[in-house]
Amino acid sequence: MKVPFLDLKASFEPLREEMFKELNGIFDRTDFVLGQPVKKLEEAAREYCGVKYALGLANGTDALVIALRSLRIGKGDEVITSPFTFFATAESINEVGARPVFCDISPDTYNLDPRKVVDFLENYCDQSDKGIINRATGGLVKAVLPVHLYGLMAEMTEFRRIQEKYGLELIEDAAQAFGAAMELDGRSDVKAGSCGDVGCFSFYPSKNLGGAGDGGMIVTNRDDIHELAKVIHVHGSRQRYHHSEFGYNSRLDSFQAAILLVKLASLDKWIDMRIKNAESYNSIFANKLKSAGIPFAMSADLPPNGKRDENAVILPSCPAGFKHTYNTYEIRTPKRDSCVEFLASRGVGNMIYYPVPLHLQDVFEYLKYSDGDLPVTEAISTDILALPQYPELGSDAIEYVVESIVEFLKKK
Template structure:
C-alpha cells in the first residue's frame, strides 16, 4: 500500500514546471540573479494580492519577523507580546531584534493568541508611564503585539486593534502560515502595521527552499526593510546604517510568481479536503478545527486534538500515513527560554494543546482516495 505523506510537492511541481523552466532560462541567460525583474515583479504582485502598498522580498520568514520588529523601532529595553503556541522562530526573532518576548496563552478553539489574555496581562502588570507602557515584571516598555495566524486561521485582529489603540501599541502580524487567509474580507498581511511571511517550501505559497517577505502600507517601514536586507544601503556603496544580507533571489522569486497565480485554486482545494475531514471525523471523540465566522481559513495545516494523540500518531505512522505535531513543546517551555519568566503550568491552554494536537495530511493534490484512507484509518483506531 502506498504511503501518504504529510506534505507532497511532486504534483505541484508537475503543474508549474514548464512555466518555471522558461523563467529560469530567461534568468540564466540574463545572469541577473538577485533583486531583478522577477523579485520586483513578485513584490508588486504579492502586494496587489494582499491589497497593500508594499511587499519587500527577504531571505526567510524568520528574517521577515526580525526586520519587521526592527523597522518599527523596537529593540533593547522594549518588549513584545506573542503567543507561546507558535514555531520557535516567532519568539527567536523578537530576541534577535534585541527585545523581550512576553509569551501568553491561546484561544483554546482557534489556537491563536487570546485577546483576553493580552488585556489581562496588560491590566495586571503594566502601567502608563512617560516613556510608555511599563511592565513591572521586567522593567521594559511594551511596544507591540505579535499575533500569529496559526495553521492558516487568522487571529481576532479587531480585538487586538482595540487593545493597541487603547494602549498605543503597534501590531506585527506573523502571517507565515496564512497566505491568502482573510479576516472579515481583508487579507492576512494587511491587518496590522506590518506583516511577515515565510516562503519555506512546504508553505501554501512556498519557494524551492527558503524565502520571506514583509507587507505594509507604510512607506517608511518598507524603506527601512529594503535597507536592512542589503547591508544598510539605499544606494550602492552608500551605507546609512548596519544591515544584513537577506535578499530574495531571482530563482526563488520566479517560482513564487508561478505559484502565486495558482494560490487561490490550491487554497480552495485545501478547504475542500478540510471540509471532507470535518464531516467524516465529527462524530469521533476528538476535536476538529474551528473556523470563526469572520475567518477564511486556508488550512496550511489541518490540526485535530485527541487525548490519545501519541497512540493515534503511532497508529497512523504504522499504516503509512504521515502526520505531525505542530507544536509538541511550547516556546515558553523550551530550554532556550529559561529566564524569560514562564514555567510549566503558566499557560494551561497552550500546554494542553501541545499534548493533544495532531496534524493530518493536507495539500492541494491530495486525492479523494487518500483522504478517505486517512479517515478510515482514524476511524479504525477508535473502534
C-alpha cells in the same frame, strides 16, 4: 495505502515547464540578484494583499527580524506574542534584543487570545509617559505580534483595538497564512498581513505559497517601515558602500521569486482545494466517530478555558467572518502519541505542530516561565496532531486517514 504528509511534487509538476521558462529567462538576463522577478513578485504580492508596499526577503525569519528592526524595536523593549507557534516567531524577538512576553491562546482557534493580552496589559503593566511598562521586568511593551497559525488569521479586529487603545505596534506573523482573509471594519476579504503595521510571510516550500527553497516577504502600508526595511535588507545601505544602519544580506533570490510568481497564479485554486479537504475531513470524521460512538466536538464549541471531555476528538472549525486556508489540518486526539505510532504503521504521514510550547523551551529559561503558566497552550501541545494536507490530497486518502484514526480510537 500510503498517505504522505505532504506532496510538494503534486503542485510543482504541472507548472514545471512554465517555471523552467522563467528560470531560463534569468540565465538570459543574468539578473540573479534583485532581478526583474523579484520586482514583479513584490508588485503582484502588493496587489494580492491590498497593501502599499511589499519587500522580498531571504526567508520568513528574516521578515520578522527586519519588521521588528524597522519599527526600531530592540534592547529594553518587549513584544507580546503567542507561545504556540514555530520557534522563529519568538526567536526573532530575541534576535533584535527585545524580550518576548507570552500570553495564552484561544482553545477555539489556537491563536493568541486577545483577551489574555488585555489581561496582561491591564493587570501586569503600568502606563508611563514613555509608554506601557511591564511591572515585573521594567521593560517597555512596544508591540503585539499575533501569529496566523495553521492558516487561520488571529482575531485582528480585537488586536487592532488593542493596538489603538494601548498605542502598540501590530506585527502579523502571517508565515502560514498567505491568502488567508477576514472581515475587518466592514470590509470583506481583508488579507493576512495587511491588518497591522507590518505583515511577515514565509515562502518555505510547505507554505500556502511555497518556493523551491527559502524565501520571505514583508508587506506594509507604512512608508517609514518600508523605507527602513529596504535599507536593512541590503546591509543597512542607502547608497552603495555607505552604511547608515547595521543590516543583513536578506535579498529574495531571483530564482525563488520567478517560481513564486508562477505559483501565485494558482494560489487561490490551491487554497480552495485545501478548504475542501478540511471540509471532507470534518464531515467524514463526524460520520465515522458518531457511528463508532466516540465523542467529538468542533474547536469553536469548546468552553473558553479549553476544558473538554477527555475522550473527545476535537475537529478544527473556521469562525464566522474568516477564511481559514488550512495550511495544515489539525485534530486533537487523546493518546496522541500512541496514535502517531499507529498511523506510522498504517503508512499515514503526520506531524506535531508544536510539541513544546515556546515558554517552556530550554532556551527561554531566562524568561522564567514554568509549567502551568499558560494552561490552554500546554494542554493543546499534548494532544494536537497534524494530518496529511496538501491541495491535491484525494478523497480516498482522506477517507483512509480518518478510518485509520477511528480504528485506533475504537481499539482503546
